[in-house]
Amino acid sequence: MYNLLHVIPKDKHDAVSLKGLLEDNPQIKFVSLMAVDLGNNSTDEKIPISVMLSDIDGFLKNGAQTDGSSVYLPKIAEINNAKVDLIPDLNVKWIVDYNMAHKDPESQRPVGTLVIPAYLYHDGIPVCSRSVLKRSTDFFKETLKNALNTNAYARDVLGIRTDEMIDEVYMTMATELEFWVKTPNQKSDYEKLSASQTLKEQYWKRTVGPVRTALEQALISLDRLGFEAEMGHKEVGGVPAQLGGEGQFSHIMEQLEIDWKYDEALQSADHELFAREVIQEVFFRHGLKVTFRAKPIEGVAGNGEHHHLGIAVRLNSGRRLNLFAPKDMKASYMNAFGWGALMGVLKNYEVVNPFVTSSNDAFNRLKPGFEAPVCTVASVGHTPEMPARNRTVLIGLVRDTENPLATRFELRAPNPLSNTYLLGAAAYQAMLDGILYVLKSESTAANLEKEMSKAYGEEAGYLEKNRAYRSEEDVFEHYDAEERNKLFGVPPRTVWENLCAFGRANGKLAVLKRGEVFPAAIIDSYQATILSQWVSELSNRVIPSNEDLIRRYVKLHDIEEITDLDVVNWEKIRSLRNELMKNSLAESALFSRIKQAMEVADYETASALQVEMMSKMTQLKALYQEYRHNLFTEA
Structure with a gap:
């Protein structure tokens, strides 16, 4: 359907070859430097291709700069020293990513972005996943x-x-x-x-x-x-x-x-x-x-x-x-x-x-x-x-x-x-x-x-x-x-x-x-990255998701169809729901205890409680499935 440029091999990464290729393919409107931080997040930005063409040699050598807010490099790119450079990698192939929903008005071809894998440099040192x-x-x-x-x-x-x-x-x-x-x-x-x-x-x-x-x-x-x-x-x-x-x-x-x-x-x-x-x-x-x-x-x-x-x-x-x-x-x-x-x-x-x-x-x-x-x-x-x-x-x-x-x-x-x-x-x-x-x-x-x-x-x-x-x-x-x-x-x-x-x-x-x-700096930054993600996900996604599930586990049986098994199963379910989620004046539920441990950075306790939470949630799901299957209708 289209005669498109999809790949630029590494032997074409010199200024003369690139200029010729890009001029022959005016549908390529942007360039993006793709770097990967220690949290496995890749960068994507839209730099007009004219910026690259105005100084190809300078772009290939110096790439682009960011203040570090677009990447996560804790203990490396801190808020008071956040400058990070994205430097193109000239030794791997580059690809062109086409937006099939966006046509170039002149050529009627899809608009393309040249994606260039890159390294993240901080204080002149490569600090990204690709560099490792x-x-x-x-x-x-x-x-x-x-x-x-x-x-x-x-x-x-x-x-x-x-x-x-x-x-x-x-x-x-x-x-x-x-x-x-x-x-x-x-x-x-x-x-x-x-x-x-x-x-x-x-x-x-x-x-x-x-x-x-x-x-x-x-x-x-x-x-x-x-x-x-x-x-x-x-x-x-x-x-x-x-x-x-x-x-x-x-x-x-x-x-x-x-x-x-x-x-x-x-x-x-x-x-x-x-x-x-x-x-x-x-x-x-x-x-x-x-x-x-x-x-x-x-x-x-x-x-x-x-x-x-x-x-x-x-x-x-x-x-x-x-x-x-x-x-x-x-x-x-x-x-x-x-x-x-x-x-x-x-x-x-x-x-x-x-x-x-x-x-x-x-x-x-x-x-x-x-x-x-x-x-x-x-x-x-x-x-x-x-x-x-x-x-x-x-x-x-x-x-x-x-x-x-x-x-x-x-x-x-x-x-x-x-x-x-x-x-x-x-x-x-x-x-x-x-x-x-x-x-x-x-x-x-x-x-x-x-x-x-x-x-x-x-x-x-x-x-x-x-x-x-x-x-x-x-x-x-x-x-x-x-x-x-x-x-x-x-x-x-x-x-x-x-x-x-x-x-x-x-x-x-x-x-x-x-x-x-x-190096030690990479290990320390990676630990901080993964620890932060674990704490945030556990507190803000895993526990709220479990809370929503527990709220859906409601009593379904009525007095006319009830059996002793229904009563026993529901009491077990109710007990687990309370253990996991229901606080009282005297005692905090398991979800709250995990959050409390996280707040004071007691990760050893939080980890042990997470294991307990996973076990109890598995029990709860199995019990509710058994309970539901023993009923003629669901209210």
Whole structure:
């Protein structure tokens, strides 16, 4: 329909090339510098393209300034020193975002905005999420390149010949984006959703109506932006839409997934950010609402976003090698570096997890029973000859015996609103820690596999004694909760419990700080950011939402239809309602006690009370459902 410019590759980011492209595409009216703060908020501003064209070299070097009110960098960009610079990133591709509802009067093409990924600088220092991932990949590449070019053991692990040297290290990442789509202001019955999920009636089924059209258009739009979309399909959640008399679909409630090709880590993280915007825009044009929340509907499958992490090297001979793949794919799972990287993530996951799971919504998803990982444990497969996928573990090995370059790890805990930049950086830092152990010990792959597979209480060279790290079982069926906690560690239950990992004196924080990837200022600012979000959300969203729900849980039975079970159930419901919400002169209810603890910054107490609140709310919902189902009619 339109001959539009969608992508400007990094080899066209010089002043001459840009001027020519922008002059040939006058429908591009604005430029936006897209930076990402530590709270995973991305910037979007409309700068007239004429401002950029008036001094392209100056714009590319100096970008734009803000007073810090548009980004959240606590303890860094404070109110008395709030100047923040947005500096364009010239080394990733730029995209053009078109407003299909706004036409350029002269060309009759949609008005476009050139979106340029950028870094946030404060006092001359990069302080944003993108800069952390950039430092992580740079440090990893430099460290690995030096080792592979000078260390005889390292070269032997990969089979590098004496006449070969490392030209480049590639840090690759890919994400699987899940999301729910629904008709605005219409609700689907929870029990129908739950039953459909249990029966897997929607999983990979055919899409119809506006969902099909929007899904197809989203895939096409992503391809235009160079994503190389690989698949779009229905996920496990959802119920069939209702078709009205005029051929209009209503009560749409479906879960979808869209995947695209892997890329370099920083570019891949940018892709994910772009993709969410593109998908929301396309589905919105079809009157559909999209949510990327981790657990938008309690009791039904949440939205995950598995992160695939891989590393490859290119030699000056032209050969390309996977860092983790063994020399014989059918004889071994991985080489020594693969085992080291996997052990690094598991041993240090305590300080990686705060970047993966950083909200109340994220914790709502990570519960047994919904294929969401709870335990810090890995799976590599039952035999090297036959790759397998264990969907109950935190991280798994993905491999293809016919394609060594496909060997990678799948981290299953992230969700679509996890900060991919920070969690990617933390995961790579953890991997590097394990690889450094391997370089120091010069251990064999067989011995590292033995250490990775050690039993609880068994001494090890790198991994902790009182932990187990590998299971090829369904960890939710094979072990009970007590066994899981003993073997794999007690998982945090709240945002506060997760953040407390940074304060433990166990040396793991040094893994993040290695190479100045996560300097103390970034850690402190991130903690302050997530803590503030947790307090605000718990006080102003979670508790008020629970209060509204409790107000809807009213008595339904009358004296003529009452049974003793109705009376007992209602008394239990009434008691729980009072415990949770009803204050008296003598005692504060649970909701009020949480707020009081927050007000005096007693976060330990607030966290413990939140756990109690979640448990009681779960009981209340189950009781009210049982009570309601025993009645002939609802008053």
